[in-house]
Amino acid sequence: MSRVNVLLSMAVSLLPLTALVFLFRESVGADVWGLMQEETWRASLGVTLYVTLVSTLCSLVLGTLAARAVYVNGQNWLLRWLKWPLFVPHIASAYLFYLLFADGFPFGLIEANERHHLVVIVTYIWKEVPFVFLMVLGTYAQLNTGYRDMAKTLQLNPWRQFSVAEWPFLVKPLLDSFWILVAFISFAYEVPALLGVTFPKLLGVLAYDRLTTGLFLNESEAYAVALIWTLFLFGGVLLTYVLTAKHRRRIEKGVRR
Amino acid sequence: MRRLVILVLILLPFSGLFTSVPTFFFDDAIINTVIQVLVIVSLNVWLSIGTAWWLLFTETKWRTFIEWFLFLPLFIPALAGTFGMYIALARFGLVGTTIGVLIVLLVVTLPYSIRLAYNAMSVIGRPMFEQALFMPPLRRYRDVLFPLLSGTIQTIALMSTVIVLGQFVLIQLIGAGLISTVTTRLYQVYAGNDVALALQHTWLLILIPAVLYIAIGWGIRLGVKIVKGRL
Amino acid sequence: MGLQLTNIQKRFTKRDVLTGVDLFVKQGEIHALVGTSGSGKSTLLRIIAGLESPDTGTVTWDERSLLGVPAHERKITMLSQTPLLFPHLTVGENVVLATPDRSREQAEKWLTRVRLAGRYDDEVHTLSGGEGQRASFARALAADPRLILLDEPFTNLDPDLKYELQQLTRDIVSELDLTTLLVTHDREEAMLVADRVTLLENGTIHTTGTPRELSETEPTFGDFIRLEGELYPLTRIGVFSEGAGERVELVRHLVKFGVRLGEYRRPNGEYVILPSDVSQQIGQSYPLRKK
Numbered sequence: 001m002s003r004v005n006v007l008l009s010m011a012v013s014l015l016p017l018t019a020l021v022f023l024f025r026e027s028v029g030a031d032v033w034g035l036m037q038e039e040t041w042r043a044s045l046g047v048t049l050y051v052t053l054v055s056t057l058c059s060l061v062l063g064t065l066a067a068r069a070v071y072v073n074g075q076n077w078l079l080r081w082l083k084w085p086l087f088v089p090h091i092a093s094a095y096l097f098y099l100l101f102a103d104g105f106p107f108g109l110i111e112a113n114e115r116h117h118l119v120v121i122v123t124y125i126w127k128e129v130p131f132v133f134l135m136v137l138g139t140y141a142q143l144n145t146g147y148r149d150m151a152k153t154l155q156l157n158p159w160r161q162f163s164v165a166e167w168p169f170l171v172k173p174l175l176d177s178f179w180i181l182v183a184f185i186s187f188a189y190e191v192p193a194l195l196g197v198t199f200p201k202l203l204g205v206l207a208y209d210r211l212t213t214g215l216f217l218n219e220s221e222a223y224a225v226a227l228i229w230t231l232f233l234f235g236g237v238l239l240t241y242v243l244t245a246k247h248r249r250r251i252e253k254g255v256r257r
Numbered sequence: 258m259r260r261l262v263i264l265v266l267i268l269l270p271f272s273g274l275f276t277s278v279p280t281f282f283f284d285d286a287i288i289n290t291v292i293q294v295l296v297i298v299s300l301n302v303w304l305s306i307g308t309a310w311w312l313l314f315t316e317t318k319w320r321t322f323i324e325w326f327l328f329l330p331l332f333i334p335a336l337a338g339t340f341g342m343y344i345a346l347a348r349f350g351l352v353g354t355t356i357g358v359l360i361v362l363l364v365v366t367l368p369y370s371i372r373l374a375y376n377a378m379s380v381i382g383r384p385m386f387e388q389a390l391f392m393p394p395l396r397r398y399r400d401v402l403f404p405l406l407s408g409t410i411q412t413i414a415l416m417s418t419v420i421v422l423g424q425f426v427l428i429q430l431i432g433a434g435l436i437s438t439v440t441t442r443l444y445q446v447y448a449g450n451d452v453a454l455a456l457q458h459t460w461l462l463i464l465i466p467a468v469l470y471i472a473i474g475w476g477i478r479l480g481v482k483i484v485k486g487r488l
Numbered sequence: 489m490g491l492q493l494t495n496i497q498k499r500f501t502k503r504d505v506l507t508g509v510d511l512f513v514k515q516g517e518i519h520a521l522v523g524t525s526g527s528g529k530s531t532l533l534r535i536i537a538g539l540e541s542p543d544t545g546t547v548t549w550d551e552r553s554l555l556g557v558p559a560h561e562r563k564i565t566m567l568s569q570t571p572l573l574f575p576h577l578t579v580g581e582n583v584v585l586a587t588p589d590r591s592r593e594q595a596e597k598w599l600t601r602v603r604l605a606g607r608y609d610d611e612v613h614t615l616s617g618g619e620g621q622r623a624s625f626a627r628a629l630a631a632d633p634r635l636i637l638l639d640e641p642f643t644n645l646d647p648d649l650k651y652e653l654q655q656l657t658r659d660i661v662s663e664l665d666l667t668t669l670l671v672t673h674d675r676e677e678a679m680l681v682a683d684r685v686t687l688l689e690n691g692t693i694h695t696t697g698t699p700r701e702l703s704e705t706e707p708t709f710g711d712f713i714r715l716e717g718e719l720y721p722l723t724r725i726g727v728f729s730e731g732a733g734e735r736v737e738l739v740r741h742l743v744k745f746g747v748r749l750g751e752y753r754r755p756n757g758e759y760v761i762l763p764s765d766v767s768q769q770i771g772q773s774y775p776l777r778k779k
Contacts, residue, residue, distance in 0.1 A: 002314075002394070005307025009327055012304070012367050015360070016330045019341025026344050077260065081267050086415060087470070088270075089423035091440055092462035095447065095455060099273030126270060134412070138376040146572045149539050152559035153566040154586045155631045161560065164585060168576040176372075180331050187334030189426040194447070204336045208426055211340070223344070226337035237332050247576055254575025254612035257382070 023227045030224035041225065043200035051117050051202060052186040055124035059181060060174055062125065063132025068166070071140035072148075082130045090127055094194040097123045113197050120195045120202075124185055131181075135173045143169050144256055169255075172248055179237050187229055203229065279457035287461065290438040294418050294465060297362050301417040302410055305370035306402060309378050312371075313386070330368045336426060338365070343430045353433035361431050362424065366417040373416065377409035400484055407477040414473050418466040439465075489550055490515040490667060491536065491635055496545035498531055505531045506542070507691040513635070518661055518668040520682035522675055528691045529671045533637050536669070538562050549634070565628040566637040569644055571620035573612045579623050580608030586631040598626040601660060618649040625657065629664070636661065638670040642677060651724075654681050676721040713760060715776070726779045727752060727762050733777030736760070738768050752776070 035041055066082060069075040085093065101112040101119050112119055143166070151165040192202040201209070203225065211222040312324060330338065342361050343352065351357030378386065389401035403410075425440050432441075443458040491513040498506040505528040513519045523529040534540040536547060538559030547554045554562055565586075573582045583595035596608055602622040607615070615623060621641055628636055638657070642650045658681050661668045672678055678685045679699040687694040687702075697705065713720055715734065727736060727750065736752035741764060743749065750764030754776070768774060 002307040002311040005304050006311045006323070009304050009308040009367060009371060010323065012364055013327050013330050015342060015345070015364050016333050016338040017326075019338060019345045020333070021341075022344040022348070023337065023341035078263075081264060084267055084271075086419065087463055087466045089419045089440070089462050089466075091423050091425055091443060092459045093270065095443065095459050096270045096273040099276055099456075100270055126267075134373075135376070138380050141380050144572070146568055146570065147574065149534075149537075149559075150566070150568070150572045152539065153537050153564060153631075153637075154627065155560050155563065155565070155588075155633075156585070157560060160585075164574050164577070168574065176331075183332045183334045187336045189336060190423060193425075204334075207336060207340075223340055226334070226340045229334050230337045233332060233334060250611055250613075251575045254573065256570050256572060256575075 020227065020230060023223050023230075027220050027224035027227050030220040032224055032228070035221060035224060040200070040206065044203050044206045047117065047200045048186055048203040051120055051124075051192070052182055055121045055128065055185055056178060056181040058121070058125050059128035059132050060177060062129045063177070064136050064170065064174065066129065066133045067136040067140050070137065071143075078133075082133050084130075085126055086130050088127070090123075090188070091190040091194070093127050094123055094191040097126070098194055112195060115197050117192070117196060117202075120192050123191055123195060128181055128185075132174075132177050135177045136170060139169055139173045142257060146256070168247070168251060171244060172251070175240055175244060179233070179240075182236075183233055186233075187226070274456065274460060274463070277453055277456060279460050280453045281457065286437045286439055286442045289436060290422070290440070290461075290465065293359065293362060293438065294421055294469065296359055297366055297421050298414045298417050298469070300363055301366050301370040302413055304367060305374040305413055306398075306406060306410070308371050309374035310386075310402070312375055313378055313383065314390070327371055328368055330364065331372065335365075339427045339430060346431060352431055353435045355436060358428055358432050358436055361427055362421050365424070365427065366420045369416055369420065370413045373413050374406070374409060377406060377412075381405055403477075404481045404484055407481060410477065411470060411473050415466055415470050418469055422462050422465060490517075491669070492546075492548045492551070493532075493536070494546045494548075496532065496535060496542045496547070498528070498535065498540070498542050505691055506535075509545070509688070509691070509693055511686060511693060511696075513667060513669050514684075515667050516665045517683045518658065518670065518681060520670040520672060520678035520685045521688055522672055522678045522685060523688035524673055527688045529673075529688050530639060532688070533566070533639050533669070533671050536635075537564050537566050537637055563632070563634045564637060565631045565633040565635075566639060567621070567624055567628050567641040568639045569641065571615075571617075571624035573615075573620060573623055573627070575612050577612070578608065579604065579610045579612060579615065582612070582623060583627045583630050586627045588632055595626075595630060598630045599623070601629075602626045602656065618645055618653060621645065621653060622656070625660075629660070629666075633666070635667045635669065638668065638672075640672050640674075642672075643674075650677075651680075657681065676723065679721065715778070720778060722760070722762065724779055725762065725776065727764060727768070727774050727776050729765055729767060729774060731775050731777070733775030735773040736776045737773045738764065738770050740770060 066078055070078050088096065097119055098112045101110055101114075110118055147165040148161065151161040156164065187204045187207070188202075189204045189208045192205050193208075196202055196205060207222040207225050211219055308327065312320065312327075317323075339361070342364065346352050346357050346361070351360070385405070386401070389397050392401065422438075422440055425444055428436060428438055428441055439458050439461045443455060443462070446454040446458060491511075493509055493511040496506050496509040496511075497504075509528075509532060511521070511532075521529050521532065531540060535542050536554075538554065538557065541555065549562075573579070574585070577585065580592070580595050580599065583598055584590055584592055587594045587598075592608075596605075599605060599608060602625055604619060604622055604626065607619070607623070612620070612623075625641070641657075642653055645653060654677060660666075670678065670681055679702075682699065684696060684698055685702055686696040695702070695705070713722055713725055715725065727738075734755065736754050739751045739753055739759070741748065741750055742761075748764055748766065749761050750768060751759055751761050752774075753759055760776075762776075
């Protein structure tokens with residue numbers, strides 16, 4: 001029974017992976033060098049990196065702090081309330097934030113389509129903190145509290161307690177979450193399309209606009225950008241997983257539940 | 258005091274929902290959306306739990322490879338996958354069809370669901386599930402997996418619903434603009450500057466997952482009661 | 489001088505765990521706290537370590553209160569049932585972590601002391617259960633504690649390993665003159681390792697004394713036998729077919745729970761029941777000695 005599920009799941013996973021091959025075929029002929037020179041794409045890449053990294057890192061930190069607050073400090077009320085943003089699709093949260101900041105909030109300070117993409121970042125953080133929270137919560141649930149007690153009685157200061165009894169176990173879920181969020185935020189349309197500005201646009205918005213305006217005349221350009229970005233992220237994923245392989249293997253083999 | 262600040266930060270964005278009175282009307286887009294959600298949620302729950310089970314219990318040298326293969330789509334940038342699948346499905350004449358849209362929606366939700374199921378199962382722990390290995394598959398699902406994973410099933414349903422409802426570009430491209438959902442409609446009314454109508458769609462986008470979540474919660478509690486009664 | 493607990497009470501939701509415990513652990517002694525599971529002994533240990541705080545009562549070291557002092561400033565280390573070595577570090581790095589000046593030399597010295605010389609660079613998962621517990625012991629010692637708490641550290645080991653580790657632990661803490669509080673449900677272990685033993689029952693102290701005193705006053709205090717002036721648990725004693733030792737006479741054979749036993753009379757007139765051998769004959773004398 002479960003073998004059928006795996007085969008179907010693999011078939012489903014095969015589609016996006018083969019889609020990359022199609023993406024490659026369609027982007028053949030795009031002037032990649034020319035793309036890299038073009039000011040619009042370059043500006044877009046810069047602002048995309050900034051928005052992606054700021055929102056991702058903030059979400060990771062806040063999500064971890066929240067999970068820690070539940071498991072280490074017993075703040076169980078967070079379990080109930082942090083669920084709320086999970087019920088809101090990204091697109092709806094973008095609209096909610098648009099409404100919230102429409103007349104400048106607070107006191108007319110920040111406009112919805114503010115040029116530093118602050119509202120985009122805040123929207124992503126609001127949406128992704130509960131996601132990171134869930135990912136890290138699982139790890140804390142599994143983590144033997146004996147490690148933390150052990151670190152305390154070994155006379156380590158609170159910072160070192162965290163760095164030996166919690167951080168090593170958080171590396172894997174945080175790494176997973178980091179790349180999932182980066183892949184999602186760095187090349188999406190819905191949120192920045194609603195809350196972003198006309199220049200520089202985020203990568204996803206620019207690519208989609210280039211693809212759909214002008215009767216798909218520039219489509220290979222959009223495909224090439226999509227492909228390059230994918231390969232770039234895959235490179236990052238591969239690199240970080242190789243670099244942490246030894247660490248993760250040690251944890252997997254030596255951990256006591 | 259700190260708790261109050263955090264609660265305000267979490268709940269404040271919802272205030273937008275009450276800025277004006279939403280209008281109410283009913284059309285195809287809503288029906289399309291609900292059908293998509295129901296199909297995708299069922300497939301996700303069924304496939305992800307079976308797959309996670311297999312990943313945890315099958316000893317094979319292919320395991321690592323299959324794990325990577327199943328989770329790799331999570332690391333494909335959102336739109337890049339959509340673009341690629343658009344080209345691929347166009348070859349098979351699936352662009353602009355309901356089935357094409359459903360396939361792609363399954364693709365973008367399933368890796369998350371497998372991940373959730375996998376995490377939940379490893380938290381509950383292998384020994385607990387090993388007790389069920391001797392059972393025939395159907396009883397294994399009904400008497401062990403279902404009660405133990407009821408919370409996870411609810412979360413999987415919620416996450417996949419919310420992801421489905423968040424797709425604008427994907428449905429626009431793969432549906433070739435022919436298939437309208439609450440999400441695509443929201444963009445159109447937003448562009449048309451009709452706040453009341455946009456708000457109605459936003460309400461729908463939040464209420465659909467909420468209602469489904471609560472309904473599944475009820476269903477699960479009832480189901481678990483029945484299973485317990487029978488044992 | 490030492491650790492003093494006065495009227496410690498602790499209540500978890502709807503259950504009193506400790507109902508007024510007074511305990512004194514003299515500096516330099518090995519003190520065992522014996523109780524069944526659920527008697528509150530682990531909670532008491534966690535209170536001493538600073539991992540839990542009591543509802544009422546005081547914890548002092550040399551008359552200075554430890555309440556309010558965080559666990560990592562109490563200079564009290566702890567060994568638990570599982571080694572809990574940090575899996576991302578090597579065996580040696582685990583020990584270095586605890587040394588006050590993070591010195592590799594110190595760590596290697598401690599590893600040698602627990603008979604793990606040369607295992608510095610090994611990964612944690614390559615250690616056996618007993619080795620893991622020894623490494624964990626080295627780490628707890630490396631932190632330079634004034635009191636070491638042993639929370640049933642020998643429970644998960646098989647009998648021979650357990651005995652060996654009990655001896656090693658006793659030797660090392662005696663040599664270091666380190667104040668030690670051992671918590672265990674195993675009375676035999678308490679008698680073997682400790683200088684003084686306290687019985688904890690239903691959240692309060694039942695009695696305290698040296699192993700010898702307790703073996704005389706406590707009718708339920710395990711099966712111990714005095715042999716050549718030393719106290720041994722019966723499980724460590726055997727009647728052999730030949731060799732040296734106190735001679736005991738076989739009075740009769742009996743079988744209990746499928747085990748062949750013999751009732752033997754000692755020279756002092758005492759009777760003991762111990763596993764016997766088919767070849768042994770009634771009326772004959774055999775040597776009784778340590779296994």
